[in-house]
Amino acid sequence: AVVSTQSTGTVCPGPVRSAISLHSFTERADREYNQDIKDKGRKMEADRFAKLLSVGLAARLPETWISIQPYLLFTYMAQYLPGVFNSALVSWANQGRVEKFKRNECLY
Numbered sequence: 001a002v003v004s005t006q007s008t009g010t011v012c013p014g015p016v017r018s019a020i021s022l023h024s025f026t027e028r029a030d031r032e033y034n035q036d037i038k039d040k041g042r043k044m045e046a047d048r049f050a051k052l053l054s055v056g057l058a059a060r061l062p063e064t065w066i067s068i069q070p071y072l073l074f075t076y077m078a079q080y081l082p083g084v085f086n087s088a089l090v091s092w093a094n095q096g097r098v099e100k101f102k103r104n105e106c107l108y
Contacts, residue, residue, distance in 0.1 A: 014068060014072060016045075
């Protein structure tokens with residue numbers, strides 16, 4: 001048997017749409033929430049995310065960032081260009097966008 005000494009790497013997921021609320025727990029561990037919360041925001045579908053994750057794992061990538069645009073762009077900028085990102089964020093993230101985010105509405 002061949003045993004791999006490599007780890008699966010780091011997975012950095014963005015927003016993903018799924019039906020997790022159907023099977024999430026409530027204040028009682030023996031009951032599920034069993035209600036589908038309708039997502040209003042832009043999120044990647046779970047099957048697309050699973051496919052991209054499988055490709056990243058099969059390629060043995062040390063780090064896999066999976067998200068839709070512009071979330072992925074913003075994450076890259078925050079990580080690798082923090083000065084540019086902070087300047088752009090100040091002009092982009094006005095109070096209206098923050099309120100839409102809180103209400104789970106589309107920001108674009």
